[in-house]
């Protein structure tokens with residue numbers, strides 16, 4: 127490897143030896159692409175003319191006004207595909223083409239990364255297979271249909287909890303047999319180096335735009351930047367360009383599920399221990415012997431017992447802090463955003479909104495809070511309606 | 523020292539122009555109670571060495587058969603803490619048989635590398651192989667295992683670059699695990715990759731003897747392994763799928779015995 131694979135003590139490339147050459151050539155090609163203006167120009171064109179960048183920065187008209195603070199949404203929900211995932215799927219798709227790969231595989235939880243990979247495969251003309259936990263297939267049906275409509279093959283994974291963790295296991299197994307022809311389009315800032323680096327670099331456009339938009343709108347920087355954290359890609363995407371700004375607080379919101387005092391949550395950074403999962407050394411939810419545990423969240427996209435290694439590092443250095451939001455609080459924020467702003471947020475993004483509202487309510491002074499509204503919530507309607515019908519218990 | 527039993531085994535077999543046959547089991551599969559009996563049945567049926575896996579929740583290098591074995595073990599309530607006395611019991615029952623432990627990195631990192639290596643030594647484990655720790659990450663583990671006198675075996679896939687072969691040859695201890703296919707573990711109809719050139723390069727570089735694994739499921743595969751110049755064959759999926767296929771303990775024992783006999787017979791010239 128050319129670049130360091132580590133963020134402090136976190137990161138690395140814990141994969142079977144057979145995958146190392148694939149990771150090395152991916153890293154080399156990524157670095158070459160970054161230095162190649164024609165690569166940047168093609169990605170730029172796709173992002174603007176196809177995916178709809180730049181996304182707007184919106185100042186909420188009603189939400190949180192009673193607290194005296196101002197909430198701002200970075201509208202990744204308006205991106206083609208319905209979530210921030212498209213930013214980096216297109217980037218990796220172009221990389222795959224540069225590498226001469228003729229097949230894409232990906233894992234997906236909420237189905238948003240699967241949709242982003244499916245549209246990338248369609249627009250670049252590369253056959254695509256998506257591994258998805260059977261439990262997630264059930265709770266994210268609209269996205270399964272969208273992937274199939276765009277020509278992707280969706281393969282159910284039934285092992286383990288049949289969610290994102292099992293889907294990543296299966297994608298890694300596929301890749302270790304197919305890497306010569308296939309690019310593994312990993313969906314978040316986790317996994318072995320160079321994925322956390324590549325995904326961050328393709329997602330940092332969120333924070334780059336938002337920082338400039340915020341400065342243009344207010345003449346200053348926000349006090350706090352808030353994002354939900356599953357694997358951590360939308361959070362890294364919006365955090366990265368604010369990291370050098372010491373006045374800007376960075377807050378990640380993890381899924382607290384049924385509560386951090388219960389075993390049913392996905393709050394890896396708050397309740398995990400350092401360990402190795404899916405190719406990197408990071409914080410993971412594990413039992414007293416090192417078996418990785420099943421996480422729980424009502425939000426399929428946050429339902430993951432690991433987290434990107436750079437978040438573990440940002441937490442350890444204190445540059446970012448991580449808080450929890452329960453299923454119930456996320457549901458409440460979901461409804462509030464819909465009614466007060468006419469925006470239906472993804473349940474993942476609703477976690478970030480709930481975290482932002484909590485900060486606004488508990489702050490002694492008015493704050494400008496920038497929230498990454500990472501995706502839209504159409505995919506979650508069935509989950510929300512079931513949750514409401516069952517009087518507050520819509521998890522799996 | 524972790525390499526002594528391997529050296530003795532390879533020397534004994536070389537004198538008879540035999541290959542080693544090394545079956546793989548997941549500890550606690552299908553239950554803690556039965557594990558020792560199945561492993562002993564394999565040794566009594568002619569197994570020269572053993573490769574034993576600690577069950578881990580996310581075995582990314584393993585195909586469906588070993589995944590099922592891991593699931594059986596974990597569903598039966600297998601605890602890592604209970605695997606150490608089991609390993610010690612295997613060692614005491616078979617004092618000269620080399621025991622390799624296959625373990626995913628997280629179980630080692632969780633326990634602490636020093637503590638884990640020391641426990642291997644106490645349990646009588648000769649070597650450890652970590653399927654998700656490639657050359658790049660060996661430095662996390664190498665010193666602690668060396669201090670504990672436990673060999674850290676290395677995996678070399680087909681088509682490995684010359685530089686990697688050289689590095690593995692230099693670092694190798696006990697044996698080198700040469701894989702006979704890309705991808706994950708599984709039982710194949712034929713041996714997929716020709717590893718003869720990797721094996722020759724290892725030998726030229728003075729590496730520890732090679733064992734061929736991944737996909738080895740039939741006597742003909744053992745003969746193919748011989749043609750590639752390796753010193754033995756490891757068979758995992760074919761063993762554990764026999765455990766999964768039978769309903770009763772005696773039937774499982776019989777199936778393992780018959781398979782090991784048949785495979786061991788194919789190691790003879």
Ligand SMILES: Cc1ncc(COP(=O)(O)O)c(C=O)c1O
Nearest residue numbers: 238356357358359360427474501
């Ligand atoms: C809209 C949305 N936000 C957030 C996430 C969580 O992923 P990450 O933490 O990588 O941004 C997902 C994942 O599916 C998602 O669909």
